[in-house]
Amino acid sequence: MGQHILPGNPPVALILRRSPRARQISLRVSRLDGRVTLTVPQGVPEATALNFAHDKESWLRKQLSAQTQMIQVAVGDDIPFAGDMRRIVAGTGRRISLTEDTLAVPGPGDSVATRLQAWLKSQARDRLAAASDRYAAALGRPYTRLTLRDTRSRWGSCSSQGGLMYSWRLIMAAPEVLDYVAAHEVAHLAQMNHSPAFWAVVAQLYPDYERPRQWLRRYGTDLHRYRFNT
Structure with a gap:
């Protein structure tokens, strides 16, 4: 597992995860904390996976913008x-x-x-x-x-x-x-x-x-x- 940055405004952190069970590259945005995981099958070059993420950038940013806002609990909330x-x-x-x-x-x-x-x-x-x-x-x-x-x-x-x-x-x-x-x-x-x-x-x-x-x-x-x- 490693972390990469998708350039842009703002930059997006990607967690790259190798999976022996994965049959294809996939992107997942956690509904809990907004973390982005790029799952990659064994044997697929890292550059190929990052190109996949770049091609999906529009979809990815739309998903992130729709994330529910986190609330730091304080008086007035x-x-x-x-x-x-x-x-x-x-x-x-x-x-x-x-x-x-x-x-x-x-x-x-x-x-x-x-x-x-x-x-x-x-x-x-x-x-x-x-x-x-x-x-x-x-x-x-x-x-x-x-x-x-x-x-x-x-x-x-x-x-x-x-x-x-x-x-x-x-x-x-x-x-x-x-x-x-x-x-x-x-x-x-x-x-x-x-x-x-x-x-x-x-x-x-x-x-x-x-x-x-x-x-x-x-x-x-x-x-x-x-x-x-x-």
Whole structure:
């Protein structure tokens, strides 16, 4: 893997990746962070790949210009919580306060993002644990542990040892989306695959799963717009 620059205004950084599985050259723009990956089959000269990227420059710049703007979280911004947008405002006291319209975060301005992220993770753990407990009890199969991460490629996972992992950003989505992901991962305690038998278990735990599933496919990446690190 190497990095190259496509000249222009502005220049575009390309990450060149060799892949033994690739059958043709391809360009991909990440919806999460805008990174551009140029995938090249083994044996194809680097110059050929870069010429391909140059030929696709118009398409590439159009894709980059359409990227969703990233938001560095701060007082005055709006962020989603449990499916509803809340305005971040300066708070008083020691604890973050939630209303129908706001998230009041006390402390210095440069600590707001860090404090808010920690609070969101705490809320996510409580709600995901409650949902996981509920579905595991209904299924009659306990899980062994629950961990939170800031994953990009998946919203949750279930290990062969019965450990559940979730993205803490699910707390920003509507409650039914969080519940669906919990039901999905708990279903893996019975079926470690995505066979028809697995989806039958999901339907048993969460009958109307298709709507939140489609929401995640269409809009889930928007939850990664919000940056909490400076």
